[in-house]
Each structure stands twice: as C-alpha cells, then as structure tokens.
Amino acid sequence: xxxxxxxxxxxxxxxxxxxxxxxxxxxxxxxxxxxxxxxxxxxxxxxxxxxxxxxxxxxxxxxxxxxxxxxxxxxxxxxxxxxxxxxxxxxxxxxxxxxxxxxxxxxxxxxxxxxxxxxxxxxxxxxxxxxxxxxxxxxxxxxxxxxxxxxxxxxxxxxxxxxxxxxxxxxxxxxxxxxxxxxxxxxxxxxxxxxxxxxxxxxxxxxxxxxxxxxxxxxxxxxxxxxxxxxxxxxxxxxxxxxxxxxxxxxxxxxxxxxxxxxxxxxxxxxxxxxxxxxxxxxxxxxxxxxxxxxxxxxxxxxxxxxxxxxxxxxxxxxxxxxxxxxxxxxxxxxxxxxxxxxxxxx
Numbered sequence: 251x252x253x254x255x256x257x258x259x260x261x262x263x264x265x266x267x268x269x270x271x272x273x274x275x276x277x278x279x280x281x282x283x284x285x286x287x288x289x290x291x292x293x294x295x296x297x298x299x300x301x302x303x304x305x306x307x308x309x310x311x312x313x314x315x316x317x318x319x320x321x322x323x324x325x326x327x328x329x330x331x332x333x334x335x336x337x338x339x340x341x342x343x344x345x346x347x348x349x350x351x352x353x354x355x356x357x358x359x360x361x362x363x364x365x366x367x368x369x370x371x372x373x374x375x376x377x378x379x380x381x382x383x384x385x386x387x388x389x390x391x392x393x394x395x396x397x398x399x400x401x402x403x404x405x406x407x408x409x410x411x412x413x414x415x416x417x418x419x420x421x422x423x424x425x426x427x428x429x430x431x432x433x434x435x436x437x438x439x440x441x442x443x444x445x446x447x448x449x450x451x452x453x454x455x456x457x458x459x460x461x462x463x464x465x466x467x468x469x470x471x472x473x474x475x476x477x478x479x480x481x482x483x484x485x486x487x488x489x490x491x492x493x494x495x496x497x498x499x500x501x502x503x504x505x506x507x508x509x510x511x512x513x514x515x516x517x518x519x520x521x522x523x524x525x526x527x528x529x530x531x532x533x534x535x536x537x538x539x540x541x542x543x544x545x546x547x548x549x550x551x552x553x554x555x556x557x558x559x560x561x562x563x564x565x566x567x568x569x570x571x572x573x574x575x576x577x578x579x580x581x582x583x584x585x586x587x588x589x590x591x592x593x594x595x596x597x
Contacts, residue, residue: 493505
C-alpha cells in the first residue's frame with residue numbers, strides 16, 4: 251500500500267560538498283544481491299577504490315513461507331563475511347550497512363541480522379521504504395535534466411519496487427521528494443509467484459496487469475499521467491532491469507557501465523528492447539551477454555514491472571541509471587564527513 255502524499259514543501263536533496271580525504275564504505279543487503287562499495291571523496295562525487303557484488307537470493311521462498319530460509323541465510327552470511335574481510339583491511343572514515351525488503355518482510359529478518367552481527371561484526375540496519383526511495387533519488391539526482399519540472403524515479407528491486415515523485419526547483423533544478431510509494435513486488439517476488447508461466451505471453455501479461463493495478467493508487471493521488479501530457483516530466487530508472495534494457499537497446503556485445511549509466515532511451519527503444527527479451531525464451535536469456543544464467547529467471551518479471559510503469563506513465567524517454575542505494579549512502583556520508591559508527595561496524 252502506498253503512503254499518503256508528502257507535502258510540496260519537502261526539503262530538497264542536494265549534492266554533497268566533500269569535506270576532504272578519507273575512505274567511506276556502503277553495504278546494501280537486498281532481496282537478491284549483496285553489494286559493497288568503498289570510495290574516496292573526489293570533489294562533489296567520489297572515486298571507487300573497491301567493490302563487491304554477489305547474488306545471494308536472500309528472499310528465495312520468502313513469498314511462500316514468510317521467513318528467510320536456512321540456505322538463503324547461509325549464502326548471504328558467506329557474502330557478508332567476504333565484505334567484512336574487505337572492510338577489515340581498510341581504515342574507514344565512514345561506513346554504513348543496510349538491509350531492505352527481504353529483512354523488512356521476513357519474520358526472522360531481525361534474528362538473522364543479529365546473527366550477522368555476532369559472526370561478522372557488521373550491524374546492518376533495516377531501512378524504511380521511504381529512506382530507500384530517498385537514497386535512490388540522492389544517487390540518481392545528477393542525471394536529472396534540470397530544465398524539467400518533475401521527474402518520476404523508479405527502482406525495481408528483488409522484493410519491492412520503489413517510486414519517487416520529484417519536483418525540480420525552477421531556480422536551480424534541485425530535486426525535492428514530494429511523494430513516494432513502495433510496492434511489495436520485485437523481480438524475485440514475481441518470479442516465484444508466476445514461476446510456471448513467467449516466460450509465457452499469458453504469464454507476462456498477468457504480471458503486468460498486477461503491477462499496473464498496484465500503481466493505480468499512486469497515480470490517483472499525484473495525477474502523474476496528466477503531468478506527462480503537459481510536458482516537462484522525465485522518467486528515470488535504476489535497477490538491473492532498466493540497465494539490461496539499455497544494454498539490449500544499445501546492442502552491446504557485453505555490458506559496459508560507462509555506456510549505460512546516464513543513457514537516454516526513447517520510449518520506443520525501451521519498449522522494443524523489452525519485446526526482444528520476451529522473444530528470446532528462457533534459454534535465449536541464459537545465453538544473452540547482458541543477462542546470463544544467474545539473472546535469466548528475473549529479467550522478464552523486471553520487464554513486466556517496467557512495462558506496467560510505461561503503460562501507466564508513457565513518458566517520451568527514459569533516463570537509465572546504473573547506481574543506487576550504495577551511491578546514495580556514500581554521498582550522504584561524504585556530505586556529513588561521517589565517522590565510523592559503532593552500529594555499522596562493531597568488530
């Protein structure tokens with residue numbers, strides 16, 4: 251269910267001013283992936299000095315049982331041990347570790363994170379859906395067209411999809427979050443629910459219809475479709491789904507972040523890439539250089555979420571962002587000149 255609309259007076263999110271040297275780390279344990287980014291400030295942005303990403307499928311089976319499974323927790327724990335080892339080799343000026351939808355939803359999510367703290371020294375905090383939307387906006391803000399009036403940011407995750415409705419200041423183009431929504435539908439959720447038919451036209455349409463029905467409440471509050479018809483609204487997506495669509499649309503022989511992050515696809519190009527992925531079938535997705543066997547089961551559920559967003563809000567173009575919560579955390583810490591907090595790294 252979407253939260254009530256936020257006031258138009260919401261505070262703007264601004265780019266950080268670097269306080270000087272130091273190394274910062276951000277860890278994001280999601281429903282599907284465990285990701286770590288270590289970076290040093292560089293002007294108003296940062297320079298990556300280390301990164302780690304592993305598919306852990308923490309939310310596997312969660313839709314059916316309401317709990318994190320032992321196998322999923324073991325995979326996540328192994329990845330977190332690897333992250334802790336990397337962090338232990340560095341002198342950190344700031345560090346933050348978060349968990350999102352899988353741990354929010356699972357009845358044993360908090361207990362699992364307590365085990366993580368005891369075993370690895372990492373204390374992950376479960377963030378709210380609102381903060382998840384804010385962090386995504388913070389990381390993607392530099393890609394927004396400052397001449398636009400509004401922007402709709404979407405982040406298709408493993409267990410949920412976040413939407414951020416953004417006002418851009420007419421004076422300086424700074425973004426302010428004026429509404430947000432979190433749908434309990436992501437690529438893992440949909441893949442499990444529609445597993446027998448997810449790769450069929452009937453199953454794909456069913457996924458699109460379900461997501462579109464959930465989006466209707468957010469549209470009724472903010473009238474985004476009308477704003478799009480009036481012009482000056484940009485659609486900005488951050489997730490493995492939208493970056494995969496960009497890789498396909500750009501006909502990349504292999505995925506290359508510098509060519510994808512910040513790319514602008516026309517609506518027709520994005521839609522054509524989605525149709526092409528649907529046509530490949532499961533085996534074709536396994537072989538595609540921008541997908542691969544690990545992600546093959548999750549691409550079409552993600553494309554269904556994207557198709558529902560396009561159906562509800564047919565903006566003329568889509569800005570693609572290969573960045574997310576980790577980058578948002580790093581920018582916030584660097585702006586504040588954070589010091590390591592005991593709650594984030596205790597060993």
